[in-house]
Amino acid sequence: MQVQSILQAEKLIKFSKEKYILDNVSFEVYPGEVLGLIGPAGSGKSSVVKALMGLTKMQDGAVLVDGINIKDNRVDCLKMIGSVIEKPSFYSSMSGYSNLKYFASLMQDVSKERVDEVLIQVGIDQATAKKLINSYNPEELQKLALAGALLSSPKILILDDITKGMDFRAITEFKKLLRRIVASSTTGILITTRSIEEAETMCDRIAIMHEGKILKISSIEQMDVTTVGQDMVTKYAISVANPFVAGQTISKYFKTVKYETVGSKLVINTTRSQIQEVYKAFLDKDVVIISIEQTSHSSDDLYNEIVKKYS
Secondary structure, three states, X not given: OOXXXXXEEEEEEEEEOOEEEEEEEEEEEOOOOEEEEEOOOOOOHHHHHHHHOXXXXXXXXXXXXXXXXXXXXXXXXXXXXXXXXXXXXXOOOOEHHHHHHHHHHOOOOOOHHHHHHXXXXXXXXXXXXXXXXXXXXXXXXXXXXXXXXXXXXOOEEEEEXXXXXXXXXXXXXXXXXXXXXXXOOOOEEEEEEOOHHHHHHHOOEEEEEEOOEEEEEEEHHHHOHHHOOOOOEXXXXXXXXXXXXXXXXXXXXXXXXXXXXXXXXXXXXXXXXXXXXXXXXXXXXXXXXEEEEEOOOOHHHHHHHHHHHXX
């Protein structure tokens, strides 16, 4: 039996002053999968999200949530959607737990027990939950926002640029969190991101957006995104908690890779394919990665290579 999609965007068209903002955009999200909408600022991702939430008027097209057209019944559709869009908003003078309890009180059939469940689900412990919001760091705020989005046990989660501002460690943890959510439920997840590297390990399928169009949508394997730009030599600055162990790891397992240590950073010139092997080796040797910066050939360069391939 064919699995039915939980969210459908059908030929969405939006234009302004003779310019297409969305040009015939179509895709589906299925239960238990993560679909990544990828593109830089101005590619149309935010306009798609607004259309899915019924927050902007389309010249043509339809959005269906579990088969219901959002134009016909926006209230019921939004009950099936959990979302984190733009910067999360909370009452700063209240604790994280109190914020969630308040939001739960505004919903139908959401119990106190459900508040406890979502806190556990997103990995917020009791001590963090009791803290006032104004003492939360960016990662904790995003986790709390995700907990709020999960309160109503939604059929679809829409997460707009949710990893923005997170460091490498937080992004890695967030990827694991999303995978746990889809593994333990039938919730479908749509995320938007500028980073193809993030999407590769976070998503089941990806959709490449460019100038209001979806150029290609498929699984990571079918997209073959991992082969694009693999031989592009890039300079990476990797900040680690234990640079000596990191340097030893590179010297032992990657004899052709040249690096220099600058404070707590290792500066490496290597290919995209090999840096992924370096990441794995660091994790195996318990090297704590604080952040990774591409100082040449950025994620935008990789995106541009993919756009060339599929245009």
